[in-house]
Amino acid sequence: MKTINLNRLACEVFDIEANAILRLKNSLGVEFDKAIELLYNCKGRVIITGMGKSGLIGKKIAATLTSTGTPSYFLHPAESTHGDSGIITREDVVIAISNSGETQELLNLLPLIKRFGVPIISMTGRNGSTLAKSGEVVLDISVEKEACPLGKAPTASTTATLAMGDALAVCLLEKRGFTAEDFLVYHPGGALGKGIKYRVADLMMSKNRTLPIAGEEMNFTDLIRLISDYKLGMALIIDKSGRLSGMMTDGDIRRTVLKYPDINVLSAKNVMTVNPKTVQTSDFAATALHLMEKYSITALPVINDDNRPIGVVHIHDILKAGVV
Numbered sequence: 548m549k550t551i552n553l554n555r556l557a558c559e560v561f562d563i564e565a566n567a568i569l570r571l572k573n574s575l576g577v578e579f580d581k582a583i584e585l586l587y588n589c590k591g592r593v594i595i596t597g598m599g600k601s602g603l604i605g606k607k608i609a610a611t612l613t614s615t616g617t618p619s620y621f622l623h624p625a626e627s628t629h630g631d632s633g634i635i636t637r638e639d640v641v642i643a644i645s646n647s648g649e650t651q652e653l654l655n656l657l658p659l660i661k662r663f664g665v666p667i668i669s670m671t672g673r674n675g676s677t678l679a680k681s682g683e684v685v686l687d688i689s690v691e692k693e694a695c696p697l698g699k700a701p702t703a704s705t706t707a708t709l710a711m712g713d714a715l716a717v718c719l720l721e722k723r724g725f726t727a728e729d730f731l732v733y734h735p736g737g738a739l740g741k742g743i744k745y746r747v748a749d750l751m752m753s754k755n756r757t758l759p760i761a762g763e764e765m766n767f768t769d770l771i772r773l774i775s776d777y778k779l780g781m782a783l784i785i786d787k788s789g790r791l792s793g794m795m796t797d798g799d800i801r802r803t804v805l806k807y808p809d810i811n812v813l814s815a816k817n818v819m820t821v822n823p824k825t826v827q828t829s830d831f832a833a834t835a836l837h838l839m840e841k842y843s844i845t846a847l848p849v850i851n852d853d854n855r856p857i858g859v860v861h862i863h864d865i866l867k868a869g870v871v
Contacts, residue, residue, distance in 0.1 A: 564694055571711060591636050592620050593640050595641075644708060647672065667683055779861065785855075793820055793823060
């Protein structure tokens, strides 16, 4: 039995499948645009059908489309000839998936689809196939080779099919103007839902509780005391009009002490971070968490439309709410 370098084989699989996806870029064009228009203008549902591994990928594509604003349904081609085809209406659009384009169970369904006058988007790896010739639109999902060393198991071809389905879903999402609020309607549970279920207003510490707010002229040592008293690791600095002009954190304190030999002559304005990252009450908690992770900060000032501080949202409160 010959020794196989499994890591190298795995890398070859990744390379083959990555190249399969990259090849799809060259196949995009008028046909893809036609597919988007058909799906966007569909007054019914998008019916997706495919056999075997193509069917499994089709189920995932249907789920992704449905969760992003394009109602979809998976129809098993073998079951379709035993009554399930009744799900199809004249208002629908069908996406039929077959790498070979000659899957018999799928071809058996085509006459019924044609009888209803329902447009077909063919996703196939063979442009001259029966499926390709039957479609109003043909999306090329062909691959140079499968990642399977035997060249038999659908691997690169199913990856390409899945990527094409994701491209359709994302383009339709954008074209429909699908928002985070819309996404919440379809994902009310779990961490995804919590990220857009909670707004900053729901989790912030409000000004009613009193916040560590200091004027620009506050002495640096008094500023340290303020930060220490409130135990938030930060203070909000405002100008004479009451608008947020800066922020001071524990990290800023350490850097200031190391930089200046005499801290007693310093004021908040001398050492504060100007133009700090901020959020507003209407922002999603997930948006605040993204800013914190991106800039390695633990608390964000909450401001109103007039740039006046009205609260603070802390990473601990966001994580405690289950937002991830």
